[in-house]
Amino acid sequence: MALRQSYRSVLFVPADRTDRVLSAPSRGADAIVADLEDAVAPDSKAGARTSLAELLVAGRVDGRVMVRVNAAGTPYIADDVAALAPAFGSLDALVLPMSSPAGVAELHRLLAEHDAPDDLAIVAIAETAAGILDARGTAAASPRVTQMLFGPADLSAELGVTVTAEGAELAHARAHLVLASAAAGLLAPIDGPYLNVDDAAGLVRSVRVARTLGFGGKAAIHPAQLGAVHAEFAPDEATLDWAREVVAAAEAAAATGSGVARLADGTFVDEPITRRARALLAGAGS
Template sequence: MTSALPLLRTLLFVPGDRPDRIAKAVASAADGVAIDLEDAVAVSQKAVARDAVVSALPTLPAEGGPVICVRINAMDSGFADDDVAALEPALHRIDLVIVPMSAEPDGIRRAAELLARAEQAAGADIGRIGIIPLIETAAGIFEARAIAAADARVHTLAFGPADLSRELGITPTADGEEFLFARSQLVLAAAAAHCPPPVDGPYLDLSDADGLVRSARRARMLGFSGKQVIHPSQVSGVAGAFAATPAEIEWARAVDVAFTAAEADGVSSIRLPDGTFVDYPIARRARAILAGVR
């Protein structure tokens, strides 16, 4: 698990066959950029996209930029092997590989084997690149815990609502009640595997800024670390929705100060003036909020 990476509050997707957009995405304020070799690239353009990605990656900033991800094609698509092999010259610039349509742990183990083979061929560090399984089917939802624990490379999980809504015959909404069970499964599975919180799926209506923010706030409430975005215009709205509010920061500081003083006196459970009970789990949550704003 590549836990040293920052939380992906905003993961901006960009087509792999559009190198001009790759550079713009990396220059945006997104925490991560997902260069797409799958759905955003026509079948006839797969080879072109691979070449474009390998050419673009070495030109990206070496330090201070976003987390760089590449979404390969599904393991059973017939394209995944060639995707990973083609990336060999640029593996040193890739942090995470996103594996779409992940529905069982064997597919993740197969992806890990492909990466190990490519790393060995490229003379790269074996095991450095993490994997994000993209869960977008009913089967994947029910196998989420096994998928999250399938291999040490699994960084966290990501939710894919488009294919799941098609499979279930439902229409995604900003409030997301229709995906409550599915999303909760991913959050619990990632936590059980000691992974960072998962990344929520994209909000597909680019004209609905209010819906985007509602969707992001709902995802944060459920325990997601961030959200996939499909256009740079969505980055600021999602980032704001996942940022700690002034009230949360004030609460966290009050808890930290009071609990630190209590610890120094050998006390590990206290009651704040407003009646809030604080012990170690509550103190850790407060300190995590503060760590995220420092």
């Protein structure tokens, strides 16, 4: 079974920039994504994948690491997987751009050909209209798929809309991805990055929208964005107090043989609410 690792933040770095790959884990993201796709020019992809694999095999990249490979159907993906095969044990996941059920199936096949360990996950990026609408099929295309990542840049270009911090123009797509992920039993999806790295206020609004819609985390393209992402996705003390009260009430009710608990304010609590409270506490390390 693929590793079900949830991330508040993932930091994208160009795979052909060894200095950034090596320094990225110290920046504080829950995981880094070494990017072999958009961040690397076609003529540089061969060298980038080779040097990245060597760093990983040598154990020089600390922390949790994912690699965004090139899209299925491109002339690059098979070589990406082959080059990374010796380093599979150092990776949490491969991130697949332009995901679709067929694309995930192709990546799954390539991983099987290279004897990838069962716990190597696939994070599928939904960044086209078809990719959003086919999200449940994408999730079902491989047991390695544990999480989706929303790609606003390509989708906004396809739909002819301008991306804003408030996100109303893509709210329907984000909501669909959250619902599809939940229906498929995946982790809550990761929201795509806010591309204006100089707009700190806009970043905060963008992160808040993602959390409100049910995303579990957000991608970043610059280390300076991580503080806002972590602040918004970390539950505040009042929320943690509520979660502790819910769990305590549920445990007290269970001791009497009841499946329904009641909080001090009179609110009834059932199993789904208790699961949510336990998840909040687990995510906060409480």
